[in-house]
Amino acid sequence: xxxxxADIALIGLAVMGQNLILxxxxxxxxxxxxxxxxxxxxxxxxxxAKGTKVIGAFSLEEMVSKLKKPRRVMLLVxxxxxxxxxIAKLVPLLSEGDIIIDGGNSEYQDTQRxxxxxxxxxxLFVGSGVSGGEDGARHGPSxxxxxxxxxxxxxxxxFQSICAKADGEPCCDWVxxxxxxxxxxxxxxxxxxxxxxxICEAYHIMRDGLALKPExxxxxxxxxxxxxxxSFLIEITxxxxxxxxxxxxxxxxxxxxxxxxxxxxxxxISALDYGVPVTLIGESVFARCLSALKTERVExxxxxxGPNDIYKGDKKVFLEHLGKALYxxxxxxxxxxxxxxxxxxxxxxxNLNYGGIALMWRGGCIIRSAFLGNIKQAFDKNPxxxxxxxxxxxxxxxxxxxxxxxxxxxxxxxxxxxxxxxSTALAFYDGYRTARLPANLLQAQRDYFGAHTYELLxxxxxxxxxxxxxxxxxxxxxxxxx
Ligand code: NBP
Numbered sequence: 001x002x003x004x005x006a007d008i009a010l011i012g013l014a015v016m017g018q019n020l021i022l023x024x025x026x027x028x029x030x031x032x033x034x035x036x037x038x039x040x041x042x043x044x045x046x047x048x049a050k051g052t053k054v055i056g057a058f059s060l061e062e063m064v065s066k067l068k069k070p071r072r073v074m075l076l077v078x079x080x081x082x083x084x085x086x087i088a089k090l091v092p093l094l095s096e097g098d099i100i101i102d103g104g105n106s107e108y109q110d111t112q113r114x115x116x117x118x119x120x121x122x123x124l125f126v127g128s129g130v131s132g133g134e135d136g137a138r139h140g141p142s143x144x145x146x147x148x149x150x151x152x153x154x155x156x157x158x159f160q161s162i163c164a165k166a167d168g169e170p171c172c173d174w175v176x177x178x179x180x181x182x183x184x185x186x187x188x189x190x191x192x193x194x195x196x197x198x199i200c201e202a203y204h205i206m207r208d209g210l211a212l213k214p215e216x217x218x219x220x221x222x223x224x225x226x227x228x229x230x231s232f233l234i235e236i237t238x239x240x241x242x243x244x245x246x247x248x249x250x251x252x253x254x255x256x257x258x259x260x261x262x263x264x265x266x267x268x269i270s271a272l273d274y275g276v277p278v279t280l281i282g283e284s285v286f287a288r289c290l291s292a293l294k295t296e297r298v299e300x301x302x303x304x305x306g307p308n309d310i311y312k313g314d315k316k317v318f319l320e321h322l323g324k325a326l327y328x329x330x331x332x333x334x335x336x337x338x339x340x341x342x343x344x345x346x347x348x349x350x351n352l353n354y355g356g357i358a359l360m361w362r363g364g365c366i367i368r369s370a371f372l373g374n375i376k377q378a379f380d381k382n383p384x385x386x387x388x389x390x391x392x393x394x395x396x397x398x399x400x401x402x403x404x405x406x407x408x409x410x411x412x413x414x415x416x417x418x419x420x421x422x423s424t425a426l427a428f429y430d431g432y433r434t435a436r437l438p439a440n441l442l443q444a445q446r447d448y449f450g451a452h453t454y455e456l457l458x459x460x461x462x463x464x465x466x467x468x469x470x471x472x473x474x475x476x477x478x479x480x481x482x
Contacts, residue, residue: 003055005068006032008158011086012076013040018048019137020076025052027161034063064093070154071098079104087114096122099151103130108179108186115147115178124151129185131365140164142365143172146181164364171363176350183344184357187337190267190281192366194333195233197284197421202326209311209415214249218242224323231369258288274343279428280333283420307416324404329425331397334375335388355379451477
């Protein structure tokens, strides 16, 4: 019996690729599996894919010959040169209108470049964020596809079948042109860094400032998970805190140093490039960098002094403030993330659907939470919303919670417990709601030492220079030094 032609080919039989293939198979699609090391194709067909409709190929030529037209080829290989190598090998085998999808964690600039290069060759390129790890890939990931929009009608049925669903709606929609999908995935990962850091700060305060036992902390997270903080990360933190093995609580024996793969850093770099104050993600990346200085920190801990106290007030009341502070800081982090998306969309000409993006993150991925439903509603109500903090729902939430952030941050400062993410959230909030910042002095200083000129209130766009000392010149600078 001849094999049916495959709906899609998937290259890369590591954890993500294998699980996504099995997910596609479950939804009735015939997938042709391929891998650089072809032994893995044989092993996959004989084991994980045994008894399914999955077919295999042992060369790219064979794989292409087994595909329906337009051919759809999805890559789930290590980001970087492996993607370019496969594209170079695939292009001569494909025809105009065929589709290549990169589902790896590629940098969005690479996706922009690949998208533009392949468009010239008539190949439709899609860079898709895939989130949710192994379990998401197998049972429903969050998918964020962007690139050549002509590809979308051909991949939409597959993508929207296999993705996670939230309130019955698919957590996948077309994001935008060129690198938009991978940009949105990058910001998603940055937000994940922020969420995790905020939770770590709450844990740090509970452990060292309130001297709570693991079970007490776990119980608090359980309570939080029943309210507005309801999310995957709060849920797993609850479970991690109470996890015990033969030696006791495992968490307390894990080394306090965190690694990173770079997507948080990329988000912070983009924020700096585009001039958007995404301070919470930036602080979260730096917090990981500080955690990595374990040897230095151990040495410094015996030299540098500071408070080392336990909170003296009512712990129950404080824990309520902590939950609210966590929620308010999270709102600020997402507001900053969406500010970055908005600026990038302006620069790259992407027509981003912000409510749709919130829905894509609502299920299937690590940052999935009930709260993303509120973000979707905010953008559905006003697609041109300038800032999430200005939406009625979130402005009210901030009104109710901002006092708690002040209580928590000021207590943490007094206790000597670092809260870089919560502190920067509050600083951003106070900065954003301040009509008159001290940057007038900054303008004056720059003009004083570098003749950089300044604008007067009410005379915007008119740049003047003052000879502040009486012995400087009257010529203004045209270069930027500080
Ligand atoms: P890996 O990122 O570990 O990549 C393994 C695959 O890449 C194998 O198929 C391997 O082929 C292939 N590969 C490598 Br490595 N170097 C290659 C090269 N120079 N040329 C051709 N193929 C090469 O797999 P993964 O963890 O399944 O992730 C796949 C993609 O999805 C990555 O971009 C990853 O960042 C992204 N992602 C991963 C997760 C996750 O939770 N793991 C979540 C979301 C996104 P071989 O078998 O011949 O060595």
